[in-house]
Amino acid sequence: MKKLLTFLIAVLFSTSSIALAQINTFELLEKIKQNKILPKNDRIPQQTVAKSFSHFSRFSTFLATQQKKTSTQSPAILNFSPQSKSDGNSLYTFASFDIYWDKNFITPRFIQPKNSPSLVGSKYYNFALSNVFFSFIEAHKNIFQIQDPKQELKETETINTFDRETVIRYSQYFKGIPIWGKEILAHFNKTGELTFINSNIVPTFDENTPNEAKISRSNAISTALSDLKRRTFFQDIPTDLLKLFSEPLQKANLFYFWDDPKQKPTLVWVVEIRPNLYEKFRYFIDAQTGEIVQFYQANPSDGPTKGSGIDLFNQNRTLNIFQSQGVYYLVDASKPMFNNNINQPDGVIVTYTNNYSDLTKTSRPAVVSSPSTNFNDPVAVSLHYHLGLVYDYYYSKFNRNSVDGKKKNIVGIIHITQNGESMANAFWNGEFIAVGDGGDIFYPLARGLDVIAHEFTHGVVQFTVDLEYKFQSGALNEGFADWGGAMVDREDWLIGEDVVNPNYFPSGTMRDMSDPHNKTYPGDPNWLPAHMNEYQDLPLEKDNGGVHINVGIINKATYLIGNAIGKDKLEKVYYRVLDKRYLTKQANFVDFRLACERSAKELFGDNSPELSAVKNAFDAVGIGNSGGSSPDPDLPPVVGQHFILAVDQQLNLLYRLNEVLKSQSDIVKISKQPVYTESGSVIAPIENGVGVFYIDFNNNVRYIDLANLTDEEVAGESIYRSIAISGGKSPKIAATFIDYAPQIYIYDIAKDSTKVINLYTPTTSHSGEITEPLFAVNLSWTPSGKYLAYDAINVRYELNGDTTYYAEVNLLEPNSGTIIRIIPPMPRGIHIASPMFSQTNDNRIAFAVWDEFNQVAGLFIGDLFSGNVSQIVQSSLLTDQIATPVFSPNDTAILFQSFQPNLQQYVLYKIKLKKDKFTPDGNPYVYATGAGIPRWYAVGIRNDV
Ligand SMILES: [Ca+2]
Numbered sequence: 050m051k052k053l054l055t056f057l058i059a060v061l062f063s064t065s066s067i068a069l070a071q072i073n074t075f076e077l078l079e080k081i082k083q084n085k086i087l088p089k090n091d092r093i094p095q096q097t098v099a100k101s102f103s104h105f106s107r108f109s110t111f112l113a114t115q116q117k118k119t120s121t122q123s124p125a126i127l128n129f130s131p132q133s134k135s136d137g138n139s140l141y142t143f144a145s146f147d148i149y150w151d152k153n154f155i156t157p158r159f160i161q162p163k164n165s166p167s168l169v170g171s172k173y174y175n176f177a178l179s180n181v182f183f184s185f186i187e188a189h190k191n192i193f194q195i196q197d198p199k200q201e202l203k204e205t206e207t208i209n210t211f212d213r214e215t216v217i218r219y220s221q222y223f224k225g226i227p228i229w230g231k232e233i234l235a236h237f238n239k240t241g242e243l244t245f246i247n248s249n250i251v252p253t254f255d256e257n258t259p260n261e262a263k264i265s266r267s268n269a270i271s272t273a274l275s276d277l278k279r280r281t282f283f284q285d286i287p288t289d290l291l292k293l294f295s296e297p298l299q300k301a302n303l304f305y306f307w308d309d310p311k312q313k314p315t316l317v318w319v320v321e322i323r324p325n326l327y328e329k330f331r332y333f334i335d336a337q338t339g340e341i342v343q344f345y346q347a348n349p350s351d352g353p354t355k356g357s358g359i360d361l362f363n364q365n366r367t368l369n370i371f372q373s374q375g376v377y378y379l380v381d382a383s384k385p386m387f388n389n390n391i392n393q394p395d396g397v398i399v400t401y402t403n404n405y406s407d408l409t410k411t412s413r414p415a416v417v418s419s420p421s422t423n424f425n426d427p428v429a430v431s432l433h434y435h436l437g438l439v440y441d442y443y444y445s446k447f448n449r450n451s452v453d454g455k456k457k458n459i460v461g462i463i464h465i466t467q468n469g470e471s472m473a474n475a476f477w478n479g480e481f482i483a484v485g486d487g488g489d490i491f492y493p494l495a496r497g498l499d500v501i502a503h504e505f506t507h508g509v510v511q512f513t514v515d516l517e518y519k520f521q522s523g524a525l526n527e528g529f530a531d532w533g534g535a536m537v538d539r540e541d542w543l544i545g546e547d548v549v550n551p552n553y554f555p556s557g558t559m560r561d562m563s564d565p566h567n568k569t570y571p572g573d574p575n576w577l578p579a580h581m582n583e584y585q586d587l588p589l590e591k592d593n594g595g596v597h598i599n600v601g602i603i604n605k606a607t608y609l610i611g612n613a614i615g616k617d618k619l620e621k622v623y624y625r626v627l628d629k630r631y632l633t634k635q636a637n638f639v640d641f642r643l644a645c646e647r648s649a650k651e652l653f654g655d656n657s658p659e660l661s662a663v664k665n666a667f668d669a670v671g672i673g674n675s676g677g678s679s680p681d682p683d684l685p686p687v688v689g690q691h692f693i694l695a696v697d698q699q700l701n702l703l704y705r706l707n708e709v710l711k712s713q714s715d716i717v718k719i720s721k722q723p724v725y726t727e728s729g730s731v732i733a734p735i736e737n738g739v740g741v742f743y744i745d746f747n748n749n750v751r752y753i754d755l756a757n758l759t760d761e762e763v764a765g766e767s768i769y770r771s772i773a774i775s776g777g778k779s780p781k782i783a784a785t786f787i788d789y790a791p792q793i794y795i796y797d798i799a800k801d802s803t804k805v806i807n808l809y810t811p812t813t814s815h816s817g818e819i820t821e822p823l824f825a826v827n828l829s830w831t832p833s834g835k836y837l838a839y840d841a842i843n844v845r846y847e848l849n850g851d852t853t854y855y856a857e858v859n860l861l862e863p864n865s866g867t868i869i870r871i872i873p874p875m876p877r878g879i880h881i882a883s884p885m886f887s888q889t890n891d892n893r894i895a896f897a898v899w900d901e902f903n904q905v906a907g908l909f910i911g912d913l914f915s916g917n918v919s920q921i922v923q924s925s926l927l928t929d930q931i932a933t934p935v936f937s938p939n940d941t942a943i944l945f946q947s948f949q950p951n952l953q954q955y956v957l958y959k960i961k962l963k964k965d966k967f968t969p970d971g972n973p974y975v976y977a978t979g980a981g982i983p984r985w986y987a988v989g990i991r992n993d994v
């Protein structure tokens with residue numbers, strides 16, 4: 050075989066001393082640096098492009114192949130993270146940890162090591178934990194997009210978990226002002242290693258972001274107050290209860306607020322007001338303009354309705370009570386949290402009554418008392434009994450001592466009216482649990498052990514992961530509360546079955562975690578979504594963004610896990626997430642999945658059925674990296690004889706080669722003209738293999754009929770640099786031109802319509818650093834034609850005045866012109882180019898990497914569904930740059946081009962892929978030498994309608 054190849058090289062692809070003509074993106078980058086290519090000032094006019102494109106319309110009939118299913122999934126960001134090694138040797142390793150990215154800000158939400166127990170190794174043993182943390186952040190500033198970590202991240206909480214590990218919460222700041230909700234949680238094991246990070250941060254702001262308030266604190270508070278007076282009722286809070294509050298009833302502090310990368314960060318006053326005992330409102334007031342940016346009710350509140358009261362269970366309960374001067378009180382001093390001081394009892398459970406009145410300044414909530422040990426108020430008995438059970442649950446299962454884990458008194462209040470009418474709900478207001486007497490719709494809520502456990506668990510959430518009570522983090526807060534309800538009231542998965550009047554709840558329960566639809570249909574108030582495809586995308590004004598609605602999806606996942614592994618194991622997984630702070634305050638559903646996976650993995654092992662149960666449950670409700678339950682299946686490949694197209698390096702002519710090279714007849718010269726070679730996207734075979742377009746050395750497009758081998762000019766203008774043609778019923782052409790503009794043109798052949806898309810950097814730039822794309826080089830359509838991948842050379846104007854250049858790969862959605870980042874920002878000197886989609890799936894994409902400083906090359910396949918990346922070629926095997934990977938028509942192998950400097954030769958290597966079409970099967974081997982710019986196609990059709 051080797052002998053034959055040598056023969057072929059001698060005959061056809063003979064090496065010579067003439068200048069090499071093929072230039073890949075990395076080489077273009079070098080030319081740019083040496084000022085050898087200057088983008089022209091004159092753009093090619095759009096009319097010229099449109100006129101030139103219109104020549105393609107004559108191909109419209111036979112270009113159209115069968116319609117393919119279009120992917121519905123949005124691409125994930127790949128877990129691709131080159132890491133600078135400090136040992137000075139082969140300086141980069143790739144993908145040493147898994148990162149789940151925030152799609153808006155391209156910052157990490159979850160980082161864990163891939164094949165080792167910790168992110169930072171044991172050599173940091175003797176360092177303070179914060180040094181370990183900052184050494185990691187400093188080394189990966191590009192990943193975090195944080196310029197000055199020590200200034201921008203401040204330690205705000207140190208948490209010791211039940212297993213004696215440490216979590217440090219770092220809040221994000223800009224110029225000394227905290228950024229609302231943005232934080233990093235750093236997790237350390239007992240030996241002080243950083244085991245993983247979960248975070249919710251934004252890139253460092255632009256230097257010019259205002260940092261002084263024009264609006265005063267008192268003005269901000271009055272703005273909030275006057276708005277709030279129109280929305281809810283204000284009441285004076287009884288002095289007895291006021292003592293319970295650890296914070297003032299009104300406060301305002303400066304924060305930055307930044308939730309949307311398309312907007313700028315805003316300096317705001319965050320004003321918190323408790324207008325009454327039930328609610329705590331949070332206002333974000335623009336500190337420059339005084340405008341209300343956002344507001345919401347921030348307490349967990351479980352939906353008040355109106356009515357009047359009825360009976361409880363008719364059961365006799367043993368109660369823990371307290372005697373003082375001949376009177377008995379519903380004060381439970383029997384728990385391990387009790388301070389053992391009968392004169393000043395602390396660490397107790399207390400049941401108050403408000404004596405069927407509104408909670409006003411004149412009302413006197415009193416501890417429920419009795420002249421004897423017998424208590425004859427069934428509501429009080431139920432609440433007191435249930436509060437004790439809930440305390441016991443958390444203490445016996447998790448050694449959690451009260452709601453805050455620090456012996457906080459547990460206070461419940463019954464017999465509360467609102468405007469004189471019985472209150473028909475229960476709530477946790479941040480300090481105590483208030484439990485209404487119900488009405489027509491509800492029985493007294495103290496009747497429901499799960500209701501009391503639900504409210505108590507809101508408190509546990511507040512003192513652990515403190516999930517913000519809006520949108521997905523709010524629905525997670527509700528999800529934990531329902532989990533608490535189903536763990537303490539352990540015999541069923543129903544929530545509120547003991548407190549609802551069945552006339553109003555035909556299913557007999559408020560919520561059913563096993564069936565969030567609750568035997569109703571969409572539109573019914575008792576219907577909740579059970580899967581992400583039923584997710585209700587609601588504004589903040591509607592139930593705080595659907596916290597009591599989308600909880601259905603979380604509840605279903607909770608139920609599925611519990612059903613698979615049992616409640617004993619489920620509670621361990623969930624409580625660990627809370628106690629070990631595996632969620633940030635603004636965590637979303639995917640964060641929750643990752644947190645539960647980590648928790649289950651630590652408890653039960655990497656390959657445990659428990660971990661699989663967690664994954665399966667989240668899959669089943671559609672919570673995954675891409676929001677879909679499973680990746681799109683592969684398209685059937687084009688079936689027919691396979692051929693390879695390649696360009697020889699001496700004359701730059703186009704050849705058609707058989708897959709296996711045995712003799713001279715396996716190689717056929719097919720082009721009349723030399724091929725233009727300053728791009729890897731100059732050869733565009735039609736999906737069904739009937740013909741191929743190529744750009745010739747004059748930058749014209751020509752067409753070769755691959756059956757008859759005729760070669761004719763297509764487009765009348767000598768302007769083309771790159772071209773790619775999609776498959777599908779309505780094929781589109783993407784092209785770039787010799788003006789080196791930061792633009793890609795899309796031409797719809799059937800409609801004869803042309804569209805120009807202006808390229809941009811798909812992230813916010815920060816700290817005054819400016820990057821912009823100069824021009825795109827290689828183009829590759831997904832097999833469905835939904836997205837176009839491209840590599841572009843970009844300029845970066847550094848803060849020190851330098852200008853540097855880099856290559857990166859992005860996706861383009863041609864209908865909207867949106868640029869989508871699929872690879873996170875890379876460190877200086879790491880370049881990514883030559884994107885090429887697989888031929889059977891929109892999710893798999895190959896790309897080449899060049900480490901400029903260390904002269905290391907690599908070839909990878911990324912999976913845009915899972916975010917996983919697979920290294921296809923070990924950089925040590927090749928001595929130089931890798932370019933133009935192409936998949937075989939059935940994705941069983943990849944062909945790519947490299948360059949051997951000592952031989953001054955281009956080489957085409959082949960490497961097989963395993964059945965997953967993702968991991969390499971063996972090492973690359975030489976397919977041909979003296980050739981480059983391969984394409985691989987089959988003559989046939991795709992049976993995929
Ligand atoms: Ca029950």
Ligand SMILES: [Ca+2]
Nearest residue numbers: 499538543544
């Ligand atoms: Ca229940």
Ligand SMILES: [Zn+2]
Nearest residue numbers: 349351527530
């Ligand atoms: Zn709730």
